[in-house]
Amino acid sequence: MSSNVSQSYPYSSETEEQRAAAVAKALVDFEGLADRVAAESTPLGDAHAAANGAPASWWIWVCPKGDFSGRLHVAGFARERHALYTVCDTCGATFLR
């Protein structure tokens, strides 16, 4: 299997509100990241909104770079693969999950 879609397990989860805030902060913190996300992913939209009104929740993964202190937050759907497009809140790297 040749793929950069990691099989690693999620570290935790967060609400839509927390996810949106983390991604928004990363896009401000890392120059060029917003353009990269826009070019390589499509917006999440309402795809995961719960029908029963419960808050949507999203997985968080540990960033494999550096000292593993970064957390990967879902920023969109990858354009080229059936995968989630994530951004690291600590180093600004992007990964497919």
Ligand SMILES: [Zn+2]
């Ligand atoms: Zn990172």
